[in-house]
Amino acid sequence: xxxxxxxxxxxxLVGVGAxxxxxxxxxxxxxxxxxxxxxxxxxSIQQASExxxxxxxxxxxxxxxxxxxxxxxxxxxxxxxxxxxxATEDERFYDHSGIxxxxxxxxxxxxxxxxxxxxxxxQLAKALLDQGSKNMLERGIEKLKEWIxxxxxxxxxxxxxxxxxxxxxxxFGNNIYGIRNAARTFFKVEPDRLTxxxxxxxxxxxxxxxxxxxxxxxxxxxxxxNIVLGQMAVNNKISEAEAARLKALPVKTNxxxxxxxxxxxxxxxxxxxxxxxxxxxxxxxxxxxxxDIYKDGLKIYTTINPRMQEYAEEAVAAHMPKLQAALVxxxxxxxxxxxxxxxDVLQKQMKSxxxxxxxxxxxxxxxxxxxxFYKKVPMKIFAWNTKREKDTxxxxxxxxxxxxxxxxxxxxxxxxxxxxxxxxxxxxxxxxYKFDHANLNTKRQVGSTIKPLLYMKAMxxxxxxxxxxxxxxxxxxxxxxxxxxxxKSCTGRxxxxxxxxxxxxxxxxxxxxKAVGPKAFVDFLGRINIPTKIEAYxxxxxxxxxLSLFEMMWGYSVFAGRGxxxxxVFITRIEDRNxxxxxxxxxxxxRKEAVxxxxxxxxxRMMQGTVDRGTAAGLRARLGAxxxxxxxxTTNDNADAWFMGYSPQLLGGVWIxxxxxxxxxxxxLGYGGQAAMPIWENFFRKVYADKTLGIEKDAHFAQPADxxxxxxxxxxxxxxxDVDPAGExxxxxxxxxxxxxxxxxxTIGSESTPFKDNDEPAAKKDTTGKKxxxxxxDKPIGSxxxxxxxxxxxxxxxxxxxxx
Numbered sequence: 001x002x003x004x005x006x007x008x009x010x011x012x013l014v015g016v017g018a019x020x021x022x023x024x025x026x027x028x029x030x031x032x033x034x035x036x037x038x039x040x041x042x043x044s045i046q047q048a049s050e051x052x053x054x055x056x057x058x059x060x061x062x063x064x065x066x067x068x069x070x071x072x073x074x075x076x077x078x079x080x081x082x083x084x085x086x087a088t089e090d091e092r093f094y095d096h097s098g099i100x101x102x103x104x105x106x107x108x109x110x111x112x113x114x115x116x117x118x119x120x121x122x123q124l125a126k127a128l129l130d131q132g133s134k135n136m137l138e139r140g141i142e143k144l145k146e147w148i149x150x151x152x153x154x155x156x157x158x159x160x161x162x163x164x165x166x167x168x169x170x171x172f173g174n175n176i177y178g179i180r181n182a183a184r185t186f187f188k189v190e191p192d193r194l195t196x197x198x199x200x201x202x203x204x205x206x207x208x209x210x211x212x213x214x215x216x217x218x219x220x221x222x223x224x225x226n227i228v229l230g231q232m233a234v235n236n237k238i239s240e241a242e243a244a245r246l247k248a249l250p251v252k253t254n255x256x257x258x259x260x261x262x263x264x265x266x267x268x269x270x271x272x273x274x275x276x277x278x279x280x281x282x283x284x285x286x287x288x289x290x291x292d293i294y295k296d297g298l299k300i301y302t303t304i305n306p307r308m309q310e311y312a313e314e315a316v317a318a319h320m321p322k323l324q325a326a327l328v329x330x331x332x333x334x335x336x337x338x339x340x341x342x343x344d345v346l347q348k349q350m351k352s353x354x355x356x357x358x359x360x361x362x363x364x365x366x367x368x369x370x371x372x373f374y375k376k377v378p379m380k381i382f383a384w385n386t387k388r389e390k391d392t393x394x395x396x397x398x399x400x401x402x403x404x405x406x407x408x409x410x411x412x413x414x415x416x417x418x419x420x421x422x423x424x425x426x427x428x429x430x431x432x433y434k435f436d437h438a439n440l441n442t443k444r445q446v447g448s449t450i451k452p453l454l455y456m457k458a459m460x461x462x463x464x465x466x467x468x469x470x471x472x473x474x475x476x477x478x479x480x481x482x483x484x485x486x487x488k489s490c491t492g493r494x495x496x497x498x499x500x501x502x503x504x505x506x507x508x509x510x511x512x513x514k515a516v517g518p519k520a521f522v523d524f525l526g527r528i529n530i531p532t533k534i535e536a537y538x539x540x541x542x543x544x545x546x547l548s549l550f551e552m553m554w555g556y557s558v559f560a561g562r563g564x565x566x567x568x569v570f571i572t573r574i575e576d577r578n579x580x581x582x583x584x585x586x587x588x589x590x591r592k593e594a595v596x597x598x599x600x601x602x603x604x605r606m607m608q609g610t611v612d613r614g615t616a617a618g619l620r621a622r623l624g625a626x627x628x629x630x631x632x633x634t635t636n637d638n639a640d641a642w643f644m645g646y647s648p649q650l651l652g653g654v655w656i657x658x659x660x661x662x663x664x665x666x667x668x669l670g671y672g673g674q675a676a677m678p679i680w681e682n683f684f685r686k687v688y689a690d691k692t693l694g695i696e697k698d699a700h701f702a703q704p705a706d707x708x709x710x711x712x713x714x715x716x717x718x719x720x721x722d723v724d725p726a727g728e729x730x731x732x733x734x735x736x737x738x739x740x741x742x743x744x745x746x747t748i749g750s751e752s753t754p755f756k757d758n759d760e761p762a763a764k765k766d767t768t769g770k771k772x773x774x775x776x777x778d779k780p781i782g783s784x785x786x787x788x789x790x791x792x793x794x795x796x797x798x799x800x801x802x803x804x
Contacts, residue, residue, distance in 0.1 A: 047071060047168075047297030047577055048181075049276075051269055054420075054572075057306045058184075060263035062273060064294045069177035071297060071577060074164040076192045080199035081179060082163055083237035088203055088228045090120040091235060094159055098122065098150035118146075120166050125149035127169040167191075172202065173209030174257065186214065188254045196238060197246045200228040214251050222251045260430075265309050267426025267436045268302075268570070275571060276300055279583055285576075297577030303420035303570050307693060308683075312411050312423035315682035320428055321384040323407050323656065326669045333405060338663055345660055349400045373397045382406065382432040389432070403432070405663055409656045410437035410549045411679055412568070416557050416651040419566035419590050423683075437655065440550040443532065444655060447543035447633030447672065448504045448615075449642045453555055454541055455501055456603050457524040458512050460595045466498040466606045475510040477518075477538040483510040484542060502609030504632065506542050513541035528565040528594040530555055543633060549655050552644055556653065559607065559629060560646045562702060563600040564591045597704045604629045604646075604701045611645065615673050619645070623684055626698045632677060638670025643677040648699040650687070654679045 048063035048070055061068065086093045098121040118126070125146040153162055167179040176185050182202050183191040194202070204224035205212045214221035226247040233243035260266060273293060280291045291298065332338040339346060350356060350373055359369045373396040381402060383390040394402070406428065413423040426436035436442060458464035471494055474487035484490075490507035500508035513521065518536040525534060530551050534540060547555075550568060557566040567590040574583040607629030611619040615632040630645030639661040644653045654676040658664065669675055687695045 046295045049293050049296065049298035049300060051263075051272060052299060052301050053264060053304045053306045053309075054302065055306060057264065058258075059265060059302070059304065059306070060258060060260070060269045062269075062293045063175075068175050068181060069168060070180045071168045071178065072164070072180040072191055074160045076190065077164065077167060077179060078192050078194040078199060080194055080196045081167065081191060081203065083235075084196075084199045084203040084228050084232055085120070085163070085167070085206075087231040087235040087237050089123070089206065093120050098154035099147055119150065121150040121153050121162055122146050124162060124166040124169060125153060127166075170206055171209055172205050173213050176257070185257050186253050186255055188256055196232075196242070197225065197229070197249055200232065200246070201225040201251065204228045214253050215255055218251050225251065264306055265304055265424050266430035267438065268304065268421075268424035270430075270434070271424070271426070271436060271439050272300065272302065272570065276574065279571070279574065279585075283582055291576075291582070298582075299575040299577075299579070301572045301574070303415075303422065303572060304424065305422040305693070307690060308413055308423040308687060311683050311686040311690075312413060312425050314686065315679045316409055316411055316425050316428065317384075318682055319678045320407060320409060320656075323665065323669060323675060324384060326667065327407055327658075327663075327665050328405065330666060332666075333663075336401070338405075339401060342660070342662060345404070346397065346400060349404065350397065353396070353400070355396055373400075382429055388429050404660055405658065406433075407656060407658055407665075408433065408435075408437055409654065409679065410442070411652070411654050411683070412438050412549055412553050413650060413652045413683070414553055414557070414568050415649070416560035416646055417562070417564075417566070418587050419557060419569045420587065421568050421570040422650070424570075435659070438549045440531070440548050443546040443548045443551075444640045444657060445543060445635040446545060446547050446552060447635040447640060447642055448506075448509075449552060449631050449633035449644050449672075450540065450543040450545065450547075451501060451504065451509050452559070452603060452607055452631050453525065453528070454509060454512060454516065454521055455497060455606070456558065456595060456599060457521055458497070458516050459602060460599045461520070461524070462516055464497055464512070464515075466602060467496045469494045470497050470500050470508045471511045472500065472505050472508040473511060474507055475514045475538070477514065481538055483513070483538045498606045498609055501606060501631075502612075502614030504610075504615050509541045510538070513538055525555070528555055528558055529567065529592060543635065549653050552642075553651060553653050556644050556646065556651055558594050559600055559603050560648060560651055560701065561591075561600070563593060563595045563597045565594040566591045598706070601701060601704055607631060615671075616643065616645070616677055619677065619681060623681065623688060624697050625684075625688070627700050630677075630680075632672035634670065634672045634675075638664045638666060638675075641670060641672045641675035643672050643680050645677075645680050645684075647684070647695070648701050649695050650684070652680050652683065 046064060046069070048061040048068050050061055050070060051059040053059050061070070063069075096119060098119060126142075128149060153165075157165070169178065171177050172182040172185075176182055179191045179202070182205075183189050183194055183198075186202065187194065187198055189198075201214060201221060201224075204221065204227065205214075207224060211217060212221045212224040229238070229243045229246050232238045233240050238246075256262075260269070263269070276293055276298070280293075283291060285291060285296070327333060350370070355372070356369055359372065360366075376393050376395050378391065378393050379396075379399060380389045381392055381394070381399060382388060408427050409425065410427070411423070411425040412421065414421045424438055426438040427433045437444075455464070458468075459466075472491045474490050475483050477483060484506045487507070491505075495505070495508060497508075497512065499505075500512075518538050518540065521540065522534045522536045530547065531554075532545075532547055532551060534545055537544065553568050554565065557568075558564065569585065569587055569590050571585050572587070573581050573585060576582050604627070608620065608627065610616050610632065611628055611630045612621070616630050619630065620628050625647060628645060628647045630643060633642030633644070634640070639657055641656040642654065644651075646652065656675045656679075664670060665675065687693055688697050
């Protein structure tokens, strides 16, 4: 054998041996960790967690910069995508075992000019490795590892499974990963609905997702799509005629990228994120690691109803611009004097702004940074238009004032029995205002919305009934604690407790508080699960306490919830990326019996007075509902406006105010019945009109089984009976002067505020010096003849209901 031949074989054998050694070393992880077979079967590619509504609608996602992907199964991918991918990226995909040496050799010989040498399986292996090489040596080792993984993939997965893994992993640019996200983002369809031309466009992007992005470069994207269509024709996936027809079509997309500012209920999703973290704090993955909401592809199933969420957001958008117009029309806002004594607020906002932080990081002195806040610059600001923003030129300081002067809102809707949250609005615009006003920790003064809870305590534990007579008079709680602070709105008259609630009488509420006792009332609030620790001051009878909308929804669940206090809940279950349930939520565990069913029913009937003849007069009639209850609330100088209301099937709460309490509407629009209630009313009108939701106008509150035994006492059903001249009972609801006083027989006053009583009807001055006669005071029922007659009709009514 010639020496040259011997040298050749030595070099060859040494080369082969070195290659085998390199492969073995790479396989055993000498050049970096190699994924195990188990990891290949369950690839750890980052996957976005999805938030899913009660009907299966995708509401939004949580993901990292490279984790915005949602996995899909092979059966849910259009064959148009599979055909386009194989025809373009790997023609011999179904023939090779992971490495196509023919394509590899061609790529080496042509320098990649006639296409790359990597198979689909190799590209998947590269994605699983997720490594970036810096030099030729590192790239060579990485390529070797790709080959090893590719072979392992081919041995352990079917071709369909490899295609699925690949399409779930590939990037489509702009932080969009996987075929499902791409289909949803560029065409608003699921991947099984992609047409041939749509599939060709998306597969074409894999060559260069920025260069061939149809939004940024529509011409280049079209040309690349047509190349893919040509490849599909060459490989007999479509005919030449079909390819020619599709190539002539313009590029059409329906682009809509889902991010934290878009999708359903963005405020809710932020609250949900923290709730999920708490729920999974002690739950481990099979490998012992903790779950990562941004990377582990969780499926979070919620109680949100997408239709109701849309109606809630629409109701807010319809009303808030009107209130904002009223606010900015005020002189203090126009001339800027509202900020005269609040420069500290502006300075705090200035120093916490991104502008200040960025300039400080650049090393600019505080004095120079501050000067920039008084120079006009182009900027985008929030506006009540379609885009919720507009371009303008103003100083950054004026921008701070402008945005702080925006009225905010919180609106929540839930099932009063189960506590399941159906809609959640935490502010006017999540993109501009990230602060959530609906969550458990955002607390504002509640005003008169606290009164029904006080009245319920009096009925449950102190022997009060809707027709118990109370005195509308300022009360002294000792140590000169006068409630209310002034007596100018006190009539000095007796009235039924029901009338006092319907008219939101501050002085009568103080009378009830004196009978109940501040400490006993605070203890009662604790028993119905209000989490906030409340100090036992007499003024809480009028709402001088800060609570969150979340807590108010919790407290008001007792009324329509048949005496049960139910915490608002919004998660039903959480699944891992493979569909295994890792956490299930027991909705029944959130219910706790707080008062008797009879007391809660009495309250629902009594609170109908508010929405019929009280501070929310006419609400029930305008909506055409059989039964509902509610309560308005307004705090000092209209800083906060509330409306809490419910039907037998839904409970809703609205709060309105500015983040700075000294900014407020100072005219009549600031009261709860005018500022907050219209949002609630607008929402319920839409819900009642949508028959698919199953929320019925003629729904009735469930009457306790033993309720007929109360006929000899103050029966709240009596308020629905009107006595006509013929002496027959007619179920007409309220609205007639002959109705019982418990539905507001007195002159209706406006909503009360916790300290100042200028919104209650002022008491008429008595210049005679005489004590009021019995005729001048309110009567709970009327004459004994009328009382007997009405009770007779009640018995007949109950007999009819029992028959039905």
